[in-house]
Every structure is written in C-alpha cells, then in structure tokens.
Amino acid sequence: MRKYLLLLVLLISLLQVLAGAEIRGDELWLEVSLASGSSLELRQSGAIRITDSSGIYSRELSGNINISLDSQNSVSLYGIIGEVVQNVAMTDENYYTRESFAWIDSSLVIREESVALVYDSFHSLAEAQAFADANGISRSRIVALPMSGASLVARDSGGFQYYFESPLTIHCTNPVRLDNSGLSWTGEFRIKLVGDRLQINHIINLENYLAGVIQNEIGSGAPVEALKAQAVASRSHAVSMLLYNRHRNDGFDLCNGTHCQVYKGEHLLNNQILEAVLATQSEILTYNGRVVDATYHSSCGGKTDASHLIWRGQPTPYLQGVTCIDEADSLDLSHEADLRTWVNTNTIDPAMSSWERASQNWNRTIRNGALASRAGLDYINRIEIISRGPSGRILNLKLIGNQTKTYNSESQIRSVFGTLPSSLFYIEGNYRNLSNGGISISVGASLRLRGKGSGHGVGMCQVGTLRRAREGCPYTDILGHYYPGTTIRTDWLIHATR
Ligand SMILES: [Zn+2]
Ligand SMILES: [Zn+2]
Structure with a gap:
C-alpha cells in the first residue's frame, strides 16, 4: 500500500x-x-x-x-x-x-x-x-x-x-x-x-465580481445611490470574507453562495449596476484604519440591531443599531407593549416593490404540535420571551411544555418557528410580565405570529437604503447612517509579500 x-x-x-x-x-x-x-x-x-x-x-x-x-x-x-x-x-x-x-x-x-x-x-x-x-x-x-x-x-x-x-x-x-x-x-x-x-x-x-453580486442583493432596478451603497458594502464585506480565510483549504477565495455573497456573473447585469460599481471603484468602509465587515440585511423593520446581541462577541462600534424609520424613534422596541404597537404600524409606502412591502408586515399561523416537534417536545403550554434587542428582535426565548427548551440566538429562534423572515415578532394573545423583564404567554392548539422585517437586522438595511436613495440621499450619507463612524478609503490594496 x-x-x-x-x-x-x-x-x-x-x-x-x-x-x-x-x-x-x-x-x-x-x-x-x-x-x-x-x-x-x-x-x-x-x-x-x-x-x-x-x-x-x-x-x-x-x-x-x-x-x-x-x-x-x-x-x-x-x-x-x-x-x-x-x-x-x-x-x-x-x-x-x-x-x-x-x-x-x-x-x-x-x-x-x-x-x-x-x-x-x-x-x-x-x-x-x-x-x-x-x-x-x-x-x-x-x-x-x-x-x-x-x-x-x-x-x-x-x-x-x-x-x-x-x-x-x-x-x-x-x-x-x-x-x-x-x-x-x-x-x-x-x-x-x-x-x-x-x-x-x-x-x-x-470590481466585476461585485457587479455580479449587487443585483442579487438589492435588485437590478434599484436607484443608483442605493446600488452604490450596496457596492461599497458588498466590497467591504468581500474583503472581510477574504480576511476570515474561510476557504483557504478549498482551492478558491470566495464561494458563490450565501456563505460568502451570492454571485451570479452577468445575470441581470445592467448599466446602472456597472455605473454604481465604477463610480465607487475600490471604495471600502474602514474604522480605525481597518476594513469594516459591512454586513447587511433585507429589512430591519424600523431599527437595526447590535451585532454583539445578535451574534455575541465584542461590541462593534459601527454596528450598534440605529433608527431606520423615524416614526420608530420614540418607541422602545425591546419592550413588548411598544413592540406590538410598532409591528401593527403600517410602514408601507407607495414606491416600495413587492419584496419590500412583504417585509413590512408578515403573519404566520403555527400549530402547537409542529412547533413542539421541531423543538423535540411533546407539547408546549407556555412561551417566555426573555429579551429583545433594540430592533425588537427576540434574543432569548423559552418553550415550556413537558420540558423547557431555551433558545439564545435569533437564528435558532427563526428556525424553530419554521424559517421565519426575522425574529422581530410577537405571539398574539394576552401576556404577563415576568420579574426578569421578560413576558410569558400561554398558548393553545395554534399560535398566531405577527412580525416585521426580514433578515438578521445588523448593519445596512436594504429597504431603508432604497427609501433613502428614492428621497435623494447620496450613498455616502446612507453608509454613514448605517455604519456610524466609518470612513471610505480606496488605497488599501498592496502587493503580496513573502
Ligand atoms: Zn463562502
Ligand atoms: Zn430598515
């Protein structure tokens, strides 16, 4: 042998x-x-x-x-x-x-x-x-x-x-x-x-790679300032992905799926996309001299969230969460009452495309048995929502039935309820306040969820980016809003050293 x-x-x-x-x-x-x-x-x-x-x-x-x-x-x-x-x-x-x-x-x-x-x-x-x-x-x-x-x-x-x-x-x-x-x-x-x-x-x-990325991310028909903001965010995100070296044993630098960024080549490529990439050539976001992992998502639902709450780890100064829709500013979305008021507020505006509208309000009806089975329980009679982030996304939740199951991340919560658009939702019905600041709600044979937003809620909100661009906001202001304290730089590429 x-x-x-x-x-x-x-x-x-x-x-x-x-x-x-x-x-x-x-x-x-x-x-x-x-x-x-x-x-x-x-x-x-x-x-x-x-x-x-x-x-x-x-x-x-x-x-x-x-x-x-x-x-x-x-x-x-x-x-x-x-x-x-x-x-x-x-x-x-x-x-x-x-x-x-x-x-x-x-x-x-x-x-x-x-x-x-x-x-x-x-x-x-x-x-x-x-x-x-x-x-x-x-x-x-x-x-x-x-x-x-x-x-x-x-x-x-x-x-x-x-x-x-x-x-x-x-x-x-x-x-x-x-x-x-x-x-x-x-x-x-x-x-x-x-x-x-x-x-x-x-x-x-x-640059050509980015032209094949941004139309999947924000839509090929987006206003050019939104495409430019997406180009700079995607370029920064791509450079961050390279720095994570996640594919260094795989024989390539980036994959073409959601793990890195979805890349579809010349599919849906148009002049606006090329213009946005060219007009922002080499521009990346930096903070204290280092490239920013300019993460983004479809729709925050009103406010963006803090990276360290959604993903743990150290707080990141430029990913702390900001108000996206001004009307949400006076509400504390981490509290159940304000959150319910906000989820029921109509935030659709006439210029929105169908996917933008769909992210503004969504409902799901889930059978108790289906939820219990995904959680590995026989039944569920009570749900405790322990904490929510600044965007209202649920961060900690308990399903209580024949046993108690605890979920401590927004992605786990979205998946146990059956691939929800976001963890920004409430469960219909009366609730009672718990001494730990959370709430408890009794559930019957089926649960009705009412939610807002799509995606993890950290970094740039694409629906908010589109709205700002339609209002005439330049891409630099859009990026400055969602990634506060960051600076745009173009002189960041140097030759390999041995
Ligand atoms: Zn990848
Ligand atoms: Zn938003």
Whole structure:
C-alpha cells in the first residue's frame, strides 16, 4: 500500500499554490467557486480554449464538454495539517503553499504560507480519519490536498477524448453553463483537483465580481445611490470574507453562495449596476484604519440591531443599531407593549416593490404540535420571551411544555418557528410580565405570529437604503447612517509579500 501511494505521489504532486488570488496591475483578481464534482459539464454553443498546467498545450473545443479525472490515475489524497509557516516558501515535498489574506498597516496583503503535513498523505478520507483518531489528532486538521499533474480527460459531444494535466485554464468568450440554474459564464476559469473532486473557479477581478453580486442583493432596478451603497458594502464585506480565510483549504477565495455573497456573473447585469460599481471603484468602509465587515440585511423593520446581541462577541462600534424609520424613534422596541404597537404600524409606502412591502408586515399561523416537534417536545403550554434587542428582535426565548427548551440566538429562534423572515415578532394573545423583564404567554392548539422585517437586522438595511436613495440621499450619507463612524478609503490594496 505504501509503495502504491509513493508511486502516485511521484506522478501527481502537491499543487504549489492552492488558491489563485493575485494582483494584476493594481486590481485584485480572485478565484470564485462556481461548481465542483467528480466530473464537470461545460455546456455551450461556441468554443472554449483549454490550456493545461504547462501553459503550452492548448486546444479549442466546441460544443458540450465533460471533464473528469482520468480513471487510469484516479487518486484522492488527503493530508493532516501540522505546522504552518508564514511567508517562507518551503521546498520540502511534504509542504504545500496556500494563500492567506491579512490586514497589515491599513492594507490588504496576500501572503503565502507553507503548510506541513503530519506523517504523509492518505489515499482516502477514511484512512486519514483513522490515523487522526489513533493519534489523538483533531479531524478538523484533515484537508483534501490540491494536486497538480493529474491527468484530466475532456470528452466532447462526439465522444472524442483529449487529455490535459491539471490544473487547467479555460477561456471562453461565449456563455458557458455549468448546471441547470440558467446561469451562464464567460471569461477565464480554472479547473483544479482538490482531494477527489474537480473544482471550477471563475477568475475575476473584484470590481466585476461585485457587479455580479449587487443585483442579487438589492435588485437590478434599484436607484443608483442605493446600488452604490450596496457596492461599497458588498466590497467591504468581500474583503472581510477574504480576511476570515474561510476557504483557504478549498482551492478558491470566495464561494458563490450565501456563505460568502451570492454571485451570479452577468445575470441581470445592467448599466446602472456597472455605473454604481465604477463610480465607487475600490471604495471600502474602514474604522480605525481597518476594513469594516459591512454586513447587511433585507429589512430591519424600523431599527437595526447590535451585532454583539445578535451574534455575541465584542461590541462593534459601527454596528450598534440605529433608527431606520423615524416614526420608530420614540418607541422602545425591546419592550413588548411598544413592540406590538410598532409591528401593527403600517410602514408601507407607495414606491416600495413587492419584496419590500412583504417585509413590512408578515403573519404566520403555527400549530402547537409542529412547533413542539421541531423543538423535540411533546407539547408546549407556555412561551417566555426573555429579551429583545433594540430592533425588537427576540434574543432569548423559552418553550415550556413537558420540558423547557431555551433558545439564545435569533437564528435558532427563526428556525424553530419554521424559517421565519426575522425574529422581530410577537405571539398574539394576552401576556404577563415576568420579574426578569421578560413576558410569558400561554398558548393553545395554534399560535398566531405577527412580525416585521426580514433578515438578521445588523448593519445596512436594504429597504431603508432604497427609501433613502428614492428621497435623494447620496450613498455616502446612507453608509454613514448605517455604519456610524466609518470612513471610505480606496488605497488599501498592496502587493503580496513573502
Ligand atoms: Zn463562502
Ligand atoms: Zn430598515
């Protein structure tokens, strides 16, 4: 077995650099994950150019192309991460280099770090897990290794096969589809082998990436000042996501889902979006010289909330919660009576689109049994709402029946009640005040919830951003309102250091 492994390691070696973020000119280029799998389908009516790792062997293929690992040398390799050395390129074969992002001297820096593997690589995940368990090593240190030199086979619709060594670079000027989502992609791509899966990434600069993000976030028809505010928030959020280094073992910099930000390429792209991105080029929000994680949400419902209450952790000065709709200012939404008054206040204005309207007032009827079963209880006869944040979102709640279940986060509360738009709601019926400041409410066979808002309520409110933009408010004022104390900067990108 060992011999077999070594032979494979000779044929297929660790990819020198795992993710491909780089600075071209003075632009930040990223690898954004589009899909992964044991094989990839590239559907197109034009032609794509595939170039292999040498950069010399290149072919143009037309029609639909299927790319898979050549079964002759099929191998999946896993490793256990040991020592990580910053800024030193190690030549030892048991090291591979991955990128990490850091914020140094008020700038974003792409660093390379050398990662040592404990023992050796493993043929399968199960082998790596068995080794980790036997040696008291945490399974969280097991990673799928990025491999280069693996033989990949591209089959065209006529059944012809072409062999390439991974990683591959692909250029296409015609739209290519990767799945049934209806989304298509053009430009430059990279296909690499990570563990036992093929990973396809879009190679794109940060500004074009943002153009493919903001229409999903705030709507392609939004007024341009709202699009600009969203562009700066999304750019800041993207840079923060890079700094969390959450994908540094995955072979890409950002994913295209809600985990990072939803990225749909040129889908719904229009001139207003391009104008908003261009007019705010390189602008990010900073606080005390550091980029701000400019988180945002659909609709606060009246006031935004404080990040440390919604997500715990240290209070963040620019995410403390602000009033979004002036009429809510005189109310203390953390108190049940004021909260009920506010939820029943009509905040719809005629300029709102349908999704904005839907977030202003919502109702749900939930069967006691369904709620109990999601909570793992037989029945529920009482609910205690212990505390609410400044936006009115419920932060702590108890479901009391044959046992008591306690929920201490807005996301848990939204999910136990069945994927609610927000935790800003009350349960209809009379309540009594508890000595701890909370309230208690008896519940029958069904519960009726009345709520407002959509999303976690922290940072910029998109419905409020749209309203302010329609009223003629410039994007800089919108950002200053939702992220108080922050400064816009453009000079934050510097070249990689070793
Ligand atoms: Zn992600
Ligand atoms: Zn709002």
